[in-house]
Amino acid sequence: MVAESGPRRRTGGRSAVVLTSIRKAVEELITEGGSEAITIPMVAERAGVNHSSIYRRWGDARTMINDLATYRLDPERGLPDTGDLRADLTAWAQELIGHYSIPVNAALLRGGAAAAGERESDCLRDRRAEAAGFAARSGSTFSGDDVIDRVVAPIIYRAVFLPWTLTEADVHTYVDELCDRSA
Amino acid sequence: MVAESGPRRRTGGRSAVVLTSIRKAVEELITEGGSEAITIPMVAERAGVNHSSIYRRWGDARTMINDLATYRLDPERGLPDTGDLRADLTAWAQELIGHYSIPVNAALLRGGAAAAGERESDCLRDRRAEAAGFAARSGSTFSGDDVIDRVVAPIIYRAVFLPWTLTEADVHTYVDELCDRSA
DNA sequence: ACTGTAACGCACAGTACTTGGCATTAAGTC
DNA sequence: GACTTAATGCCAAGTACTGTGCGTTACAGT
DSSP, X not given: OOOOOSSOOOOSHHHHHHHHXXXXXXXXXXXXXXGGGOOHHHHHHHHTOOHHHHHHHHSSHHXXXXXXXXXXXXXXXXXXXXXXXXXXXXXXXXXXXXXXXXXXXXXXXXXXXXXXXXXXXXXXXXXXXXXXXXXXXXXXXXXXXXXXXXXXXHHHHHHHHOGGGGGGOOHHHHHHHHHTOOO | OOOOOSSOOOOSHHHHHHHHHHHHHHHHHHHHHOGGGOOHHHHHHHHTOOHHHHHHHHSSHHHHHHHHHHTSSXXXXXXXXXXXXHHHHXXXXXXXXXXXXXXXXXXXXXXXXXXXXXXXXXXXXXXHHHHHHHHHHTTTSOOHHHHIIIIIXXXXXXXXXXXXXXXXXXXXXHHHHHHTOOO
C-alpha cells in the first residue's frame, strides 16, 4: 500500500481478489479474537489463499494488520465542508464514532496501537492530517493539536479501552469547548 | 496478581525472585521489539526461568503482558491530596506523563491496548478509579468521565500513538479547562 | 524443626509457524 | 493476440512454540 518505485505492480484481477479475501478474513478473525490471536496460516485458510502469498506480501502478521488498519477509512473519502466549521467538526467527530463503533474497526485500531510508537507505524496519521485541516480553517482559534487533545483523543481512548461507552462520548461538548476557548 | 480465593499463595522467596526476573525480561523485550514480538520461550530464556513456570502462571503471552501492564503503577501508591484540587489534579496528570514518558511503560500500555476491549482486560482501570476519586472531591463541577475525556485521554493518546510529543501535553490547560467549565 | 503442598525445573511429545525452491497462472503492455 | 514477468499456488524441510506428566525444591503455617 505504501507507494513504491520499481517494477510495475499488478493491482487488479486475481491480486485484487486475493487482497479482498485476505482483508475479509482478517476482519472476521480480529473481530472474533482480537489482533494478537491472528496468525498468517489462519488468515490464509479462511481467505482460501495460500499462506506463502501472505508471507511474501507482508512478511508478518503485525505488519499486515497495521497496513490493513491504516487504510480502513479511505483518506480520499472527502471531509464535511459546509462553511460552518463547528457543524463540520461535529459531523467529522460523529463519523469517527460511527466508524469505531463497529467492532472490527475498533479491533483494528487496537492492533494499530500495539504496533504504534515506531516511526512509520501509525494508523491514525490520516486522522491527524484531517484535524490539521480543520485547524487551518479556524484561523488561529485552535491548532491541530487542540483538535487531537479535545476531540480525537477522547474518542480514540474510548474506542480502545472502553468501546461500550463510545456512543456516550459527548461530541457537541467537545466541539463547543474547542471552538469557544477564551484563550 | 488478581486476588483469588482458594489455597494459600506463595508470594515470597523463590516465587518472588522468579516473578521479578520475568517482569524484568518482559520489560526489556517489550522495549526492544514491542508487545507483539514477545513469546513465552523468549521471556523464559532471558529471565533464566523454565518456560513451563510461565505457561502455568499465565497461560499465554497476552494475559501475561496485560497483567504486568495493569500493575505497573502501584494502585496503593497514594494520590496527591493537599486540599487544592486543581494542584492535585495537575500533579497527578504530571505523574502520568512522567510514567508514560519511560519507553517501557508506554510499550506496556500498547500491549494493554492490544488486549483491551474485552471485559476484565483493562490495564487502565485503576487510573479511572483515581479519576473518579478526584471527581468526587469536586462536588458536581465535573465527573469522572470528564476527567477521562479532558485529561487522561490526551495523555494516553499521545503515549500510545505519539510518544515523542508526550512531554508537550499541556497539563495546566487541560486541568484549567476542566475546573473552569461554565457548565 | 516438621509437614503439606504450591511452585518450580526438566524432558518429551505434539502442534503450529516460517521459509524457500519450483511450477503455474494471469495482469499489464505493446 | 503475443509477450514479459509479477503474483500466486504447491510442497517440503526446518524451526519454534505449546502443553503435560513427573520428580524436586522450598514457602507458609504449626
